[in-house]
Each structure stands twice: as C-alpha cells, then as structure tokens.
Amino acid sequence: MNYFIFPDIDTTLYQASSSQNTGLDEILEVRKDLNQAGSNPKVSRALIKFDISEISQSIHTGIISTNAKFYLNLYDANSVNLSYSQSLYAYPISQSWVPGEGFFSDNPITTEGSSWRYRDGSNVATFWTGSITASGGTWFDTHYASQSLEFETRDIRMNVTPIVNAWLKGTFPNEGFIIKRSGSVGNTDTNADEGSTDVLGNLAFFSRQTHTIYPPKLEVEWFDAKFSAGSLSPLTSANLEDLVFYMKSLRPEYKEKSKVKFRVVGRERYPTKSYSNTASEFLTAKYLPSGSQEMGDGTYYSVRDVQTDDVIVNYGTGSIVSCDSTGNYFNFWMNGLQSERYYKFEFKVVSGSNTVDETVEYFDDDFIFKVVR
Numbered sequence: 373m374n375y376f377i378f379p380d381i382d383t384t385l386y387q388a389s390s391s392q393n394t395g396l397d398e399i400l401e402v403r404k405d406l407n408q409a410g411s412n413p414k415v416s417r418a419l420i421k422f423d424i425s426e427i428s429q430s431i432h433t434g435i436i437s438t439n440a441k442f443y444l445n446l447y448d449a450n451s452v453n454l455s456y457s458q459s460l461y462a463y464p465i466s467q468s469w470v471p472g473e474g475f476f477s478d479n480p481i482t483t484e485g486s487s488w489r490y491r492d493g494s495n496v497a498t499f500w501t502g503s504i505t506a507s508g509g510t511w512f513d514t515h516y517a518s519q520s521l522e523f524e525t526r527d528i529r530m531n532v533t534p535i536v537n538a539w540l541k542g543t544f545p546n547e548g549f550i551i552k553r554s555g556s557v558g559n560t561d562t563n564a565d566e567g568s569t570d571v572l573g574n575l576a577f578f579s580r581q582t583h584t585i586y587p588p589k590l591e592v593e594w595f596d597a598k599f600s601a602g603s604l605s606p607l608t609s610a611n612l613e614d615l616v617f618y619m620k621s622l623r624p625e626y627k628e629k630s631k632v633k634f635r636v637v638g639r640e641r642y643p644t645k646s647y648s649n650t651a652s653e654f655l656t657a658k659y660l661p662s663g664s665q666e667m668g669d670g671t672y673y674s675v676r677d678v679q680t681d682d683v684i685v686n687y688g689t690g691s692i693v694s695c696d697s698t699g700n701y702f703n704f705w706m707n708g709l710q711s712e713r714y715y716k717f718e719f720k721v722v723s724g725s726n727t728v729d730e731t732v733e734y735f736d737d738d739f740i741f742k743v744v745r
Contacts, residue, residue, distance in 0.1 A: 373436075373592075373593070373594055373596040373690050373691075373703060373704075373705070374591060374592070374593050374685045374688075374690040374691060374708070375436070375591070375592040375593075375705050375707075375708050376445075376589045376590065376591050376592070376708030376709075377422055377423070377424075377426070377427070377589065377590050377592075377708070378422075378580060378587055378588070378589060378590075379420050379421060379422050379580045379587070379588050379590075380421055380422065380423050380580075381395070381419075381420075381421050381471035381548070381580070382395075382400060382418065382419060382420040382421065382471065382548075382579050382580050382581075382588065383395040383397075383400075383418075383419050383469075383471050383472060383485065383486055384397065384399075384400050384401050384416050384417070384418050384419070384476075385416060385417045385418075385419065385486065385487060385488040385508055385509055386401075386403075386414075386416045386476075386487075386488055387414045387415050387416065387488050387508060387559060388405065388414040388416075389481060389487075389488070390487060390488040390489040390507065391481070391483045391487050391488070391489050391490065391494050392474065392476075392478075392481040392482065392483065392487055392488075393472035393473070393474035393481075393482045393483060393484060393485035393486060393487050393493065394472070394474050394475060394476045394482075395470075395471035395472030395473055395474055395485045395486070396472070396473050396474060396475055396581055397474070397475050397476045397579060397581065398449075398578065398579055398581045398582045398583065399449050399476070399576050399577070399578065399579055399582075400418040400420065400446070400449075400551070400576070400577045400578070400579045400588075401416045401418065401574060401575065401576050401577075402415075402416060402417065402418055402460065402551055402552060402553065402574070402575040402576075402577075403415060403416040403574040403575070404553065404565075404566065404571075404572045404573070404574065405574075406569060406571065410569055410571075411569050413559070413566065413567060413568070413569065415508075415552075415553070415555065415559055415566045417508055417509055417550055417551065417552040418550070418551040418552070418577070419465060419469060419486065419509065419548055419549070419550055419551075420444075420548055420549050420551065420580075420588055421465075421546070421547065421548025421549070422546075422548070422590045424536065424539060424540070424546060424590075427536075427540075427592060428540055431540065436592060436594055437594035437595065437596070439594060439595070440533075440592050440593065440594035441531065441533045441592075441593045441594070442531070442532050442533045442535075442536040442537075442590060442591065442592055442593075443529050443530060443531055443532065443590070443591040443593065444462060444517070444528065444529075444530045444532045444549065444588070444589075444590060444591075445527075445528065445529050445588060445589040445590070445591055446527065446528040446530075446551070446577040446578075446588050447527050447528075447577060447578050447584075447586035447587075447588070448526030448527050448576070448577060449576040449577055449578045449582075449586075450576055451526050451573065451574060451575045451576050452573060452574050452576075453571070453573035453574060454521070454523065454526075454572070454573035454574075454575070455570070455571060455572045455573055456522065456523045457520070457521070457522055457523070458520075458521050458553065458565065458572050458573075459518050459519065459520050459521065459553070459554065459565070460518065460519050460521060460528065460530070460551065460552075460553065460575065461516055461517070461518045461551070461552055461553065461554060462516065462517045462518070462530055462532055462535065462549045462550070462551050463511035463512060463513060463515070463516045463535075463549065463550050463552070464511060464512045464515055464516075464535050464538065464539070464544060464546075464547070464548075464549065464550075465509060465510070465511055465547040465548050465549065465550050466510045466511050466512050466544070466547065467491055467500065467510055467547060468491065468547055469486040469491040469492070469509075469547065469548075470484075470485045470486050470491065470492045470493060471485055471486065472484055472485010472486055472487075472493065473485060483495075488507050488508050488509075489507050491509075500557075501557060501558075506557050506558040506560075507557070507558055508557060508558055508559055509550045509552075509557075510557060511550050512544055515534050515535050515538050515543075516534075516535070517530050517531055517532040517533075517534065517535055518530070519531075521575075526575075528577070529591075532549065532590075535549070536590075552566065553565040553566050553572065554566065555567055585677065585680070585682075585710055585713065589708075593688065593689065593690035594689075594690060595665050595689045595690065595692070596690070596692075596694075596703065597662075597663055597664075597670075597692035597693070597694045597702075598694045598695070598696070599662045599694060599695050600695065600696055600697065601659045601695050601696070601697065602696070602697030603697065604657065604658060604659045604695070604697065604699065605658050605659070606658060606659055606661075607638055607639075607640065607658045607659065607660060607661075609723055609724060609729065609731070611638075611639075611640040611658065612638075612661075612721060612723050612731060612733065613731065614640070614641045614642070615638050615639070615640070615641065615721070615733065615735075616637075616638070616639050616640070616641050617636070617637070617638050617719065617721070617735040617737070618636070618637055618737065619634060619635065619636050619637075619717065619739050620635040620636070620637055621635065622634065622717075622739055622741060623741065624740075624741060624742060625741065625742045625743075625744050626706050626741055626742070626743055626744070627706065627743075627744060627745075628706055628707055628709070628711040628743050628744065628745055629706065629707045630705075630706040630707075631703065631704075631705050631706070631707075632703070632704055632705075632706065633701050633702075633703050634701060634702055634703075634704060634717070635698075635699060635700070635701050636660070636671070636673075636693060636699075636700045636701065636702070636719065637657055637699060637700065638657075638658065638659075638660045638671075638700065638721070639656065639657060639658060640658070657698075657699045659695045659699065659700055660693060660695070660700050660721060661721060661722060661723050662695060663692035663693065663722075664692075665689050667688070667689060668722065668725035668726060669722050669723055669724070669725050670692050670693070670721075670722055671692070671693035671700065671719065671720070671721050671722075672687040672688070672691050672692055672693065672719065672720045672721075672722070673685070673687075673691050673693060673702055673717050673718065673719050673720075674686055674687050674691060674717070674718045674719075674720070675704075675709075675715055675716070675717060675718075676715065676716050676718060677713060677714075677715060678713075678714040678715060678716055678740060679713070679714065684709065684715065687720050693719075706743050709743045710743065711743050711744060711745045712742075712743070712744060712745065713742070713743060714740055714741070714742050715740070715741060715742075715743065716736070716738065716739050716740045716741070717739040717741075718734065718735065718736045718739070719734065719735040719736075720732065720733070720734050720735075721733045721734075721735070
C-alpha cells in the first residue's frame with residue numbers, strides 16, 4: 373500500500389533577510405547565493421511539518437505495518453544554476469516554530485512568524501539558539517536522511533524512515549523536517565556545502581500553498597499483499613503470453629476519503645478446446661502471478677494522473693496485487709490523491725523472473741476514475 377499525507381505548515385528561512393517570514397509563500401527554497409567576488413555565501417533552508425498522529429494510530433491498530441517505509445516527496449519549481457552533483461539533507465527540527473503569514477515578495481517584509489533569526493517572530497523574538505549569530509534553525513543530527521542530486525534530478529523522493537520512526541517511538545518530538553545542504557547552525561562551517569564558496573545553485577520546490585497539483589507529500593509504503601487462492605488454478609506461462617486482463621466493476625468516481633478493494637481478472641484468451649467446453653470456460657478466473665517483497669514474479673499496479681501523466685504510485689513493494697479464493701484484488705486509499713482529478717491504473721505482470729524465460733507484460737486499457745469531494 374502507498375498512502376500520502378500533506379503538510380500542515382512550511383516556510384523558508386533566508387540568511388540574507390534574517391528576520392523575514394515567508395510562511396504563506398508558494399515556493400520553498402534551498403538557496404546558495406555568493407557575492408560578485410564569489411564569496412560570503414548566504415543560504416536558505418526549508419522547514420516542513422506533517423501531522424503523523426493518524427499514521428501512528430494506524431500502526432498501533434495494525435492497519436499500517438510496523439515495517440513501513442516513509443518518503444518525503446518534493447516537486448521542482450524551476451530550480452536554477454544547479455551544479456552537476458550535490459546532496460540534499462533532511463534533519464528533524466529540534467524546537468517548535470511558528471509558520472507565519474508572510475510572502476517573499478512582501479514590501480515591507482513580514483517579520484512575524486519563523487525566520488532565520490527567530491523561531492516565532494520579531495515580537496516575541498525567541499532565538500533559535502542563544503544568540504543571533506547561531507541561527508537558521510536547529511536540528512537533531514543523530515538522525516538524518518539524504519539524497520544525491522545529479523544534473524537533471526530535480527524532484528525529490530527521499531527515504532526519511534529513520535526520522536519518522538524516531539518520532540513514532542518518541543525519541544524526540546515531531547517538529548518537522550529542516551531541508552538543507554550540509555552545513556552548521558548559523559552557516560559558519562566553511563568546509564561544508566553551505567559555507568563554502570562552491571557554486572551549487574538554487575533549489576526550489578512547491579510548498580503547501582501552491583495552486584498546482586504538486587504540494588509536498590509524506591509517502592507511507594508498506595507490503596500489504598496477501599495470497600490465499602483456495603481452489604483457484606494458476607495462469608500458466610503459456611496463458612500469460614496471450615492474456616485477457618481487466619478490472620471488475622471499476623466505477624467512474626470515488627469519494628476522496630474512500631478505501632476501496634479493486635478486483636482484477638486475468639484469463640487465457642482462448643481456453644483449450646475439449647468436448648466439455650462451454651461459454652463459462654471463457655469466464656473462469658485463474659490467479660495471476662503472486663508477488664513478494666523481493667520484487668520478482670508478481671502482479672503490480674501503478675497510478676498515474678491522466679492529465680499530466682505523472683506517476684503517483686509506482687510499481688513497488690507497496691503496490692502488489694493480492695489473491696483470495698474469489699480472485700485477484702488490491703486495496704487502495706483515495707485520501708492520498710487530490711480531489712477533482714482523473715487518475716488511471718496501469719498493471720505489470722512478471723513471470724519467470726531472473727530466468728531466460730522471464731516475461732514482463734504491461735496492461736493499460738484506460739482504467740480511468742475520478743476522485744471527487
């Protein structure tokens with residue numbers, strides 16, 4: 373299963389404008405700006421917080437696996453001048469902060485809400501640490517996540533499982549992620565990416581305030597496939613070479629908070645002729661290849677946005693089709709998708725993996741549905 377939640381609050385902290393708040397801006401930035409002499413770097417760091425209480429409750433009740441993985445998804449908003457190779461880091465923020473209601477374009481600037489200097493604004497004026505010089509957020513450095521960025525890699529899907537698990541276990545409170553390049557509190561370490569004079573460019577991502585379909589998301593992925601075929605027979609390798617594949621009773625619309633069991637059917641196109649053949653032979657269900665966390669043989673689904681063709685759920689350990697005595701199925705939660713948009717399911721069937729007889733077939737027969745409010 374793949375499940376998504378959206379952030380409650382986010383903002384960007386700008387070293388060059390140390391008391392400015394941008395809590396309502398549509399863009400999150402991880403910048404690095406140098407002066408004309410190529411020195412005196414000024415950076416920015418993004419803060420983002422998700423409410424994980426529902427995830428915690430679902431794990432406690434057994435709905436979500438204790439072995440779930442967590443991914444932070446950030447979507448590119450025209451990053452510029454990026455170096456060929458660099459790394460981006462996420463750390464758990466160590467103190468509470470106020471998102472604020474400012475925009476980057478405000479003139480005069482908004483100073484209430486978190487900024488590089490303060491975690492609550494210029495009125496209360498609580499420093500992130502004991503002095504102005506050591507500012508720009510504070511974080512726990514015992515748990516972190518990272519992702520390498522190559523030249524054309526802009527969207528982020530960062531494995532933040534160690535951080536989220538630490539929140540769930542109560543190791544430290546959930547105050548959100550700080551997204552940054554390597555560097556120190558106050559950006560004083562000249563040997564790190566933030567404090568050096570290396571040109572790294574400016575990363576920009578859509579924030580929770582965006583009017584696009586690309587707000588940040590925290591993705592939960594876990595293996596939920598079950599296999600209990602009962603008296604059903606398997607589709608043979610010969611059957612899979614000429615397979616009829618379809619979804620049963622796919623509706624045109626689903627409510628945004630629906631949790632749906634979808635049925636899929638695979639059958640041989642032409643049953644072997646015999647004296648006992650009847651029309652029902654063409655309707656007899658057989659089960660598709662079963663899958664495991666090793667990602668070999670199996671039947672997998674993915675989800676795409678119809679308009680943009682973006683992959684929302686990719687083929688993986690969280691998207692393996694199950695089987696019971698009735699046939700193949702998978703469970704899917706709609707509340708991770710944005711409402712009033714069209715999506716479609718696509719399928720991949722793998723058989724004979726890691727052998728010379730391996731086959732991989734894809735099925736995309738306009739399995740389209742809409743998520744509505």
